[in-house]
Amino acid sequence: MLSKIPGLAYIGLVLTPLFWAGNAVVARATVEHIPPLSMSFWRWVIALALILPFGLxxxxxxxxxxxxxxxxxxxLATFSVAAFNSLLYYAAMTTTATNIALINSTIxxxxxxxxxxxxxxRTRPVQALGIGLAIVGILIVIGRGDLRIIAQLQAQPGDLIMVAAVFSWGxxxxxLRKHVVPLPALTFLTAQILLGTLVILPFxxxxxLWFSGGFELSGSTALPLxxxxxxxxxxxxxxxxxxVHEIGPANAxxxxxxxxxxASILAILFLGETLGLFHLFGALLILAGLLLATRVVRRSPVYQE
Known part of the structure; x- marks a missing residue:
């Protein structure tokens, strides 16, 4: 049914990164009101409640x-639904939405x-060069243009936590590539959300009980969730x-x-964040690295942020 709508794949591919960027910006804006683990847990509880009637x-x-x-x-659920999202929301406590999105783009x-x-x-020379450029770009973003910050271990904790989040998704x-689970997409997603929510629950x-004390449910907290x-x-x-089904993973x-x-546009408009030259230089290196690396490997990672 969806495939009969002209251009829907491309409309969706523009909206998808917009939603991912919004995830970083809204998290940054609300993390002072909703603790990261509460944000992660209740996000998936709501998603589970919405998808379960169709996935059950x-x-x-x-x-x-x-x-x-x-x-x-x-x-799989532990590294994706549980760890990746929880770490991303912890990162939002001490770094900018722009940095979260830049580091996230290196998946x-x-x-x-x-x-x-x-x-x-096998990693070909061009791909290795791309990986190297992207890593340098990440270090420039994390070090705010001063790599001595990295050497002195003075980087923002949120940037390092976001690197851990991206590593978890990797x-x-x-x-996922090594251990293929023969399930339809909707069933797989429902199982991942269900198991991931259960993993987050004890944390x-x-x-x-012992740290954040939770949050007060109101319009300003329910809407972000x-x-x-x-x-x-x-x-x-x-x-x-x-x-991915319509135009292929490489194009998507x-x-x-x-x-x-x-994320940069939204952060400037709604959070008052500013862009530095190090953001632009780091982003150019990351983009160049991504283009070189993905030029050889035509597979795309599944995204489930």
Missing amino acids: PGLWRHRQVIRQHLVTLLV PIFVALLAWLLLGE VFSVL YLGDL AFFAIFPGILAYAFWNHA AIFMYLTPVF
Whole structure:
């Protein structure tokens, strides 16, 4: 049905990085009111409540496959739904939305690097050069243009946490490539959200009882949570998968590079963030690295932010 709508794949591919950018900006704006683990947990609870009526029949129909691959599904959910998103929201406490989006845009680099390290996939010289350029770009962004900050370990904690988040997504993508779970897309997504929410639950309860104390539910906190669940969660994932099916993963991956552009614009408009020359120089190196690295590897990581 969706494939009959002309241009929908490209419309979705423009909206998807916009939603991802919005995830970083809204997280930065609300992290002082909603603790990161609360943000991550309730985002996925809402998403689960919305998707479960559609995904539950598939979970029941493919219960045997789920049982056989339960450990694999649990590990995948831990690195993607649980770790990646929780770390991203922790990063928002001490770094800018622009930096989050710039570092997040290097996911293909981490996937290529980890595929080489963990799967032994061949890395050609051009791809290695791209990885190197992107890493230098990340260091420039993290060091605010002064690499002595990196050498002296004075980088913003949020930038380093975001690197850990992207590393987590890279591990997920490589494991997903290595251990294919034969489930339909909707069933797989529903299982991932369900298992990931269960993984977050004990950490959320511990944070609620002994650290953050939770948050006050109001319009200013409920709306961001609904946004996280619907737009960068369910809709972005649906648009992404539809586009990959229609135009292929290599063409769809190019649109990922719009995320830091949208994030910078939104952060300037709504958060009062400013762009420095180091942002532009770092972004150019990251973009050049991405184009070189993904020029050889035509696969695109699945996105589930």
